[in-house]
Amino acid sequence: MGLRDSAALLALVLAVTCSVAVAYDPLDPNGNITIKWDVISWTPDGYVAMVTMSNYQMYRHIMAPGWTVGWSWAKKEVIWSIVGAQATEQGDCSKFKGGIPHCCKRTPAVVDLLPGVPYNQQIANCCKAGVVSAYGQDPAGSVSAFQVSVGLAGTTNKTVKLPKNFTLMGPGPGYTCGPAKVVPSTVYFTPDRRRKTQALMTWTVTCTYSQQLASKYPSCCVSFSSFYNDTIVPCARCSCGCGHGGHSPGGCIAGDSKRALSPGVNTPRKDGQALLQCTPHMCPIRVHWHVKLNYKDYWRAKIAITNFNYRMNYTQWTLVAQHPNLDNITEVFSFQYKPILPYGTINDTGMFYGLKFYNDLLMEAGPFGNVQSEVLMRKDANTFTFSQGWAFPRKIYFNGDECKMPPPDSYPYLPNAAPVAAPRSGMIAAAASAFLLALLLVA
Structure with missing residues (x-):
């Protein structure tokens, strides 16, 4: 190995080491925010997915004005509709005739809805203005979710391409997200909680926080x-x-x-x-x-x-x-x-x-x-x-x-x-003794 190769290898090792160290919190070594996509049904040109954001950080929460999640589509996907959230921009949907997608951007950014939106726009764990509690403080409030219908995508496990370049702002910078990874499909209960069902496909994205990146x-x-x-x-x-x-x-x-x-x-x-x-x-x-x-x-x-x-x-x-x-x-x-x-x-x-x-x-x-x-x-x-x-x-x-x-x-x-x-009890006893002593001296 030449001198140039050795220097390049050393630079790579230092870069990897520094990037890991920056995002590592010694008081919360396992803390992260995990974004999970569960494909729950196929559509004629894509799929419907439940997107769940779970905050596993013990003492770091997402404050108002809340989170913003973004990504890049792998192909030419569009968002037909979202329940429990909304894209910040629609993008150029001029090529569509008739039904217009909710968002046509190649790099959509999605935010949570405010509390009090109509019931038909809500799902479980949505509509908190993007505020997510720390897991150690409020486990029930540490989850946020929305449902998205994706078009112009694959309709099988082999043809669906995972989104790339995930970003998480909450509400400022500081989070770095890794690549999406296919994991075993999530098993969950039906709404009546009488039957277990399984996602058709599941992938997760892990995001970690760095104070140095935030400021x-x-x-x-x-x-x-x-x-x-x-x-x-x-x-x-x-x-x-x-x-x-x-x-x-x-x-x-x-x-x-x-x-x-x-x-x-x-x-x-x-x-x-x-x-x-x-x-x-x-x-x-x-x-x-x-x-x-x-x-x-x-x-x-x-x-x-x-x-x-x-x-x-x-x-x-x-x-x-x-x-x-x-x-x-x-x-x-x-x-x-x-x-x-x-x-x-x-x-x-x-x-x-x-x-x-x-x-x-x-x-x-x-x-x-x-x-x-x-x-x-x-x-x-x-x-x-x-x-x-x-x-x-x-x-x-x-x-x-x-x-x-x-x-x-x-x-x-x-x-x-x-x-x-x-x-306090000792102080009271001392005061009582001093009072009795004063009485004896007066007598």
Whole structure:
């Protein structure tokens, strides 16, 4: 093998390795979105297929304005009709006389319908405005589906050609889809659930998410504080970039300005560009972790999430934390909590999310743009310590994106003797003893 061949092979290996690493999430190694096509019947010039999108990501969901799925036809196929979704463009259908297809584009793009469409335009798991829940948060809401009738296609398993070049936007970039692959046909129940039937043909497409593809800047940052040190460790300066797009200091709004208080500032824009409150970090989201109290057998931390984006509400948000003491969580106040076991046995990662109709909606920047909770954890005598930043999380994710952490050497340091707060019952007993002692001294 010559020098040129060796260099080419090395470049190929590096490209493959980097592409895999970019889309790999160590806290959710099996997370992906799988798009499945089930051919359920043949038509005179093609087939009818049920297309199901299943989100197997534990803590990353698709927010409004929802998903867009696209592909390239292998031949000259057209979409005669869709139930539960619609193509964004019809394309050139001028060659058709009489019945006009729903879409004639070689590269169609399909979006979900809004809730409340007429019943005859709906199917199961459709019409959610493209919003798909994370599997770990809401398994029932992690599926979206539509039915498509395809014409000018094959009418047998041997003549149907699989679509190519699948894309998934949800609602921005970040997803990369692999090729369609034929798999064993899906077996499912008939609508009356009294008989099993089988798809005539099935293929699947797997799409994975890369934060680096979604944006070259982080979308959130983390700050720290503690009861044993007056130092507040802020988000690093320009954590989410400075001077790019709408995040430049000239494009942000001071939180106490008249513009920030005006009702028009929250008006959404079609391009979805953020309108941020002016901060040194310039992040849409800040997560603050405060080590609050130290009991004899337990310790308590407070988590606060603040939204600095005047144009974005975060619905069904998720917060993932990695910390070695999460395996000893005793109580979580005002958030839901679910352990995440990416490797089956190590219980050091957990997902927090809001209580429905209470704080599952994180409002835009302003007085209501924050949610918070406290976490009570039991101490492990073998590992627990407040020294060297042990009480602070190793990683924080918000809505599936990893947040920028402060540098480790900036964490609040532990003084020579950290005070230990007595549990509430102990505090009451101490107060009662002091009162009795005062009575005795007076007597």
